[in-house]
Amino acid sequence: MKSRSRWMYLIFIITLIFVSYLVFGPISMVVKGSFFTGSPWDVGNFTLQHFADVFTEGKYIKAFYNTLEIGFIAVLIAGILGFAFSWLVSRSDVPCKALIRTANYVPLVFPTFLGAIGWGLLARPRVGLFNVFLVDYFPPNGPFNIYSVKMIGVILGLYLVPVAYTLLTATMTNMDSSMEDSARISGASTITMIRTVTFPLMKPAVLASLIYVFIMAVENFGVAMILGRPVRINVLLTQLYVEQVYSTPTFGGGSVIALLLLLSLTAMSSLYYKTTQASYKYVTVTGKSTRRTLVHLGKFRYVAFSVWVVYFLMCIVLPFGAIVYMSFLPYPDIRAAQYTLSNYGTVFNMPTLLRAVYNSFAGVSFTAVIALIFAVIITLLVHKTRIPFRKSLDFIASIPISIPGIIMGMGLLFFWVGKNVGVYGSIWIVIICLFTHYLPLSVRTVSNSMLQVSSELEEASLVLGAGEGQTMFYILAPLLRKSLVVGFLLIWLYMFRQMGAVAMVYSFGSEMLPVAVMQQWDAGKYNLTAALATIQATIAMVIVSIYLRLTRKYGD
Amino acid sequence: MYLEIVDLGKTFKSKDKYWEMENVSFSLEKGKFLTLLGPSGCGKSTTLRCIAGLETPEQGSIILNGRELFCQAKKIEVPPQNRKISMVFQSYALWPHMNVMQNVSYGYRIKRIPEKQWKDKVLEAIEILGLEGLENRYPAELSGGQQQRVALARAVCSENDLLLLDEPLSNLDAKLRESARLEIIRLQKQMGSTIICVTHNQEEALAMSDEIVIIDKGIIQQIGSPKEIYTNPNNEFVADFIGSINSMDGIIDSVGDNLIVKCCDNIPITVKKNNQQFSKGDRVRLMIRPEDLVISSSLQPNYENVLQGKVEIIQYLGEKNSCMIRINNQVKFMVSTNKRESYQINDNIWLHFQTDDVKSFK
Numbered sequence: 001m002k003s004r005s006r007w008m009y010l011i012f013i014i015t016l017i018f019v020s021y022l023v024f025g026p027i028s029m030v031v032k033g034s035f036f037t038g039s040p041w042d043v044g045n046f047t048l049q050h051f052a053d054v055f056t057e058g059k060y061i062k063a064f065y066n067t068l069e070i071g072f073i074a075v076l077i078a079g080i081l082g083f084a085f086s087w088l089v090s091r092s093d094v095p096c097k098a099l100i101r102t103a104n105y106v107p108l109v110f111p112t113f114l115g116a117i118g119w120g121l122l123a124r125p126r127v128g129l130f131n132v133f134l135v136d137y138f139p140p141n142g143p144f145n146i147y148s149v150k151m152i153g154v155i156l157g158l159y160l161v162p163v164a165y166t167l168l169t170a171t172m173t174n175m176d177s178s179m180e181d182s183a184r185i186s187g188a189s190t191i192t193m194i195r196t197v198t199f200p201l202m203k204p205a206v207l208a209s210l211i212y213v214f215i216m217a218v219e220n221f222g223v224a225m226i227l228g229r230p231v232r233i234n235v236l237l238t239q240l241y242v243e244q245v246y247s248t249p250t251f252g253g254g255s256v257i258a259l260l261l262l263l264s265l266t267a268m269s270s271l272y273y274k275t276t277q278a279s280y281k282y283v284t285v286t287g288k289s290t291r292r293t294l295v296h297l298g299k300f301r302y303v304a305f306s307v308w309v310v311y312f313l314m315c316i317v318l319p320f321g322a323i324v325y326m327s328f329l330p331y332p333d334i335r336a337a338q339y340t341l342s343n344y345g346t347v348f349n350m351p352t353l354l355r356a357v358y359n360s361f362a363g364v365s366f367t368a369v370i371a372l373i374f375a376v377i378i379t380l381l382v383h384k385t386r387i388p389f390r391k392s393l394d395f396i397a398s399i400p401i402s403i404p405g406i407i408m409g410m411g412l413l414f415f416w417v418g419k420n421v422g423v424y425g426s427i428w429i430v431i432i433c434l435f436t437h438y439l440p441l442s443v444r445t446v447s448n449s450m451l452q453v454s455s456e457l458e459e460a461s462l463v464l465g466a467g468e469g470q471t472m473f474y475i476l477a478p479l480l481r482k483s484l485v486v487g488f489l490l491i492w493l494y495m496f497r498q499m500g501a502v503a504m505v506y507s508f509g510s511e512m513l514p515v516a517v518m519q520q521w522d523a524g525k526y527n528l529t530a531a532l533a534t535i536q537a538t539i540a541m542v543i544v545s546i547y548l549r550l551t552r553k554y555g556d
Numbered sequence: 557m558y559l560e561i562v563d564l565g566k567t568f569k570s571k572d573k574y575w576e577m578e579n580v581s582f583s584l585e586k587g588k589f590l591t592l593l594g595p596s597g598c599g600k601s602t603t604l605r606c607i608a609g610l611e612t613p614e615q616g617s618i619i620l621n622g623r624e625l626f627c628q629a630k631k632i633e634v635p636p637q638n639r640k641i642s643m644v645f646q647s648y649a650l651w652p653h654m655n656v657m658q659n660v661s662y663g664y665r666i667k668r669i670p671e672k673q674w675k676d677k678v679l680e681a682i683e684i685l686g687l688e689g690l691e692n693r694y695p696a697e698l699s700g701g702q703q704q705r706v707a708l709a710r711a712v713c714s715e716n717d718l719l720l721l722d723e724p725l726s727n728l729d730a731k732l733r734e735s736a737r738l739e740i741i742r743l744q745k746q747m748g749s750t751i752i753c754v755t756h757n758q759e760e761a762l763a764m765s766d767e768i769v770i771i772d773k774g775i776i777q778q779i780g781s782p783k784e785i786y787t788n789p790n791n792e793f794v795a796d797f798i799g800s801i802n803s804m805d806g807i808i809d810s811v812g813d814n815l816i817v818k819c820c821d822n823i824p825i826t827v828k829k830n831n832q833q834f835s836k837g838d839r840v841r842l843m844i845r846p847e848d849l850v851i852s853s854s855l856q857p858n859y860e861n862v863l864q865g866k867v868e869i870i871q872y873l874g875e876k877n878s879c880m881i882r883i884n885n886q887v888k889f890m891v892s893t894n895k896r897e898s899y900q901i902n903d904n905i906w907l908h909f910q911t912d913d914v915k916s917f918k
Contacts, residue, residue, distance in 0.1 A: 181610050182649035186663040186714070187637045196666060200653045 026411025041418025073153025082164025113222025118319020
């Protein structure tokens with residue numbers, strides 16, 4: 001007994017040091033960079049000059065306003081559509097509910113930056129698919145211009161609808177529908193009922209989901225990069241990236257921006273957390289009967305459904321169709337009327353591109369396995385032992401949740417650049433970056449499934465005389481096997497679509513697929529971009545379909 | 557009649573379930589208390605929700621106080637807010653963002669009736685239910701029993717034609733349930749309300765109702781006063797569902813003024829005839845309530861029927877004992893015994909009962 005608990009303490013301390021090193025290393029560099037002069041690897045003097053520079057330089061102010069504008073437009077669109085679809089699915093008799101629900105997995109297959117590429121192909125000035133035929137009537141560039149701050153906000157908003165939908169649906173299905181019935185019995189019409197009961201009850205949840213969508217919009221890198229870069233529109237994150245990658249890296253200014261973003265995102269996250277807590281005030285006794293009264297939409301049934309269909313067309317069918325179509329054209333003009341496989345041929349003949357596909361697949365798989373193992377160790381230490389301060393491990397592992405990938409990547413670059421241990425400039429820094437960025441997601445996924453296994457099942461085994469090792473092997477492991485596989489796939493999918501973090505830390509030899517997509521787009525090779533994007537989406541689609549099949553069987 | 561439900565029917569389809577409710581008809585006089593009783597999933601809640609207008613029946617009609625609320629043939633369907641019906645939900649459905657006063661007065665406020673006209677009625681309802689001093693509390697700050705009384709106050713203060721209660725006591729713990737039951741009975745007597753209550757608890761139904769409608773699998777099994785239903789169950793389901801009962805199978809030996817049934821290895825039992833048609837050789841099931849059995853260690857005179865058995869299990873219940881008596885390998889009877897009589901396990905005893913107390917079903 002004594003020696004076993006000594007081992008446990010040792011594992012705990014090693015894990016704690018390791019995780020703290022990964023998490024606090026990059027953050028400390030950002031703090032150091034903000035307040036000290038000099039390069040990341042030497043010790044400079046204390047200064048506030050970097051702050052002064054940032055607040056007086058026009059490019060940062062501009063990027064700040066762009067970020068805000070994009071955030072608000074995205075929140076508006078995602079909020080309205082998310083609420084509408086959520087209400088339709090959980091409260092009305094709209095047709096094809098299963099289809100609408102499944103469509104929420106689409107962002108996993110089709111990450112926002114691919115959507116941006118699709119929309120770029122559709123509505124680029126002059127040559128976009130929508131513009132090319134109308135350019136004669138709307139000289140010189142055609143009616144649509146996707147390269148603008150407003151359109152970045154709109155596209156981002158469209159792809160954040162599933163986020164708002166998911167958050168709101170959780171509350172809407174948990175809300176006791178007899179609250180609404182009761183209002184009707186008391187004499188309220190449908191409109192009065194929504195005004196006096198439904199909406200006030202939903203208010204905290206709506207507010208929370210809007211805050212969350214705003215955070216996601218600020219943290220987004222891909223859409224702003226794809227649609228803003230061609231005309232030099234920057235948000236804060238792309239400004240950071242462009243400065244570090246396309247010009248001489250500035251240690252001070254970048255750190256200040258990163259630090260301020262970190263602080264405001266943390267503040268917003270805690271506001272989000274507070275708001276969700278406030279909605280618990282509204283928890284009341286719920287009856288055992290979970291009978292739902294559905295609102296009959298009558299003739300509006302199909303009107304409502306067609307609104308969703310239009311959304312689905314805009315979000316998936318059109319942009320993805322444009323990408324696939326473009327990947328078979330020899331040059332980026334819809335009127336080409338010639339089809340070729342040469343774009344795919346190029347992918348397999350250019351070492352850097354083929355390497356990107358390979359790196360993405362192998363690197364992400366390796367990182368996901370490591371992340372899963374660590375998540376299991378952390379969950380076991382935090383929830384199944386009595387070590388003092390075990391909660392601190394959980395807390396530290398959850399810190400990266402409010403660090404955007406770009407900032408994580410930047411901090412890591414600064415952290416490893418002076419250390420000559422083969423991390424900087426190799427694939428290892430990409431792996432470390434993905435691992436740390438997705439540590440909170442991994443821990444949450446694993447601990448959710450592990451805590452679902454009632455501890456009585458384990459206790460029953462212990463009582464019958466099995467040791468703790470045997471219990472873990474014969475009881476816990478078989479029960480968790482499936483949910484760990486499902487968790488692995490989910491983590492894999494998120495890592496596979498991550499662009500910002502990887503873009504910041506990759507170097508020659510450690511390219512990843514999303515970065516290759518971004519580079520080819522930036523270089524103006526639209527057909528090659530489309531071929532790479534199709535490959536990215538196809539791989540993701542295979543994994544998502546396995547994921548869906550496993551979760552469906554698991555759910556029943 | 558004040559309330560008339562005629563031939564209500566509804567089918568219910570989902571992925572893994574098909575279920576239908578048919579020919580549900582009953583009526584109720586003003587000021588009476590009716591209970592819909594049945595196991596869960598029998599259709600009693602659906603019936604209640606159809607009356608409230610929260611669900612639409614596929615056939616039948618509902619008439620309340622001379623107004624047609626629903627009629628499938630005439631395509632009449634009054635929306636719930638215009639039916640003049642109040643309802644207390646199983647979860648109480650108190651709005652968590654409104655305090656007690658706001659919850660109770662909601663019906664008046666949304667109709668924009670000036671406060672002067674409803675203030676007294678609302679305060680009276682609050683007073684009758686003993687909620688004075690809690691007017692500014694929010695539902696989350698109230699106990700389960702208080703929440704239930706707020707839900708009742710909200711339902712009674714609007715002076716509607718009918719009050720519906722959906723499992724009103726199921727959210728309370730056992731001790732509170734008793735006092736809440738008395739509260740509902742007192743309220744009904746005091747306000748003269750007409751009430752329909754849904755429950756799966758037979759004890760509640762017997763204690764509160766003037767009339768009980770027993771439903772199983774979407775079909776009405778029996779309608780009657782609590783006493784009628786207890787003493788004269790229509791069928792085996794009702795007999796078994798209401799109270800506890802002992803049963804044994806037998807074969808009819810002769811049909812005369814009474815039936816003679818051979819049970820438990822050819823012991824003849826005399827049974828009163830009922831309206832079912834029996835003939836010699838038919839299989840019947842006999843049922844006897846535990847309190848109709850007289851237990852003694854010696855054979856007693858003046859009883860038509862006697863069975864001999866052995867005490868197998870004794871449960872001590874405080875005010876009485878409950879014994880399981882083994883008649884033979886198949887038949888075991890539960891009997892209540894006075895706490896002064898002390899039987900021991902394996903005692904040989906006699907069970908006596910009268911012809912009138914045996915119920916027989918095909």
